[in-house]
Amino acid sequence: MSDDQVLTEPGNQTRRALLAGAGAVGAAAVLAACGSDDSGQAAAGPTSPAGSGQPLAKTSEIPVGGGKIFADRDVVVTQPKPGEFKAFSAICTHQGCKVTSIEGGTINCPCHASKFSIADGSVKAPPAKKPLPAKEIKVTGDQISLS
Numbered sequence: 001m002s003d004d005q006v007l008t009e010p011g012n013q014t015r016r017a018l019l020a021g022a023g024a025v026g027a028a029a030v031l032a033a034c035g036s037d038d039s040g041q042a043a044a045g046p047t048s049p050a051g052s053g054q055p056l057a058k059t060s061e062i063p064v065g066g067g068k069i070f071a072d073r074d075v076v077v078t079q080p081k082p083g084e085f086k087a088f089s090a091i092c093t094h095q096g097c098k099v100t101s102i103e104g105g106t107i108n109c110p111c112h113a114s115k116f117s118i119a120d121g122s123v124k125a126p127p128a129k130k131p132l133p134a135k136e137i138k139v140t141g142d143q144i145s146l147s
């Protein structure tokens, strides 16, 4: 049997109606399946690396000879010399506390008083032994962003 036979048979209204009904149900099932697939894809969604390329600060926010801690981004941005911007991890290399202040030319950890240079992240006071890792930043005009 083929669809052509169904269409040309006389008195086949009932069968055609049944076929049409089955088609509608099938289409509905396909649409429902598509809907759930779409929502699944939306949940997976496009992702971008957290913090990468996002504006971080304006250059005017970073004091010369000091810096600013962006605790939510785990980044410290410093300006050791006018117009020279540096960025470091805000996580102390001693035991992983977050640094909380920048004073006297150093980035300071509250947990055991380690101090790090604002110029290169090097250790200025123990117990930390390793420097704060540098982070890549990009300065565009007056905008500083993580690169």
Ligand code: FES
Residues within 6 Å of the ligand: 092, 093, 094, 095, 096, 097, 109, 110, 111, 112, 113, 114, 126, 127, 128
């Ligand atoms: S965790 Fe920073 S000094 Fe110990």
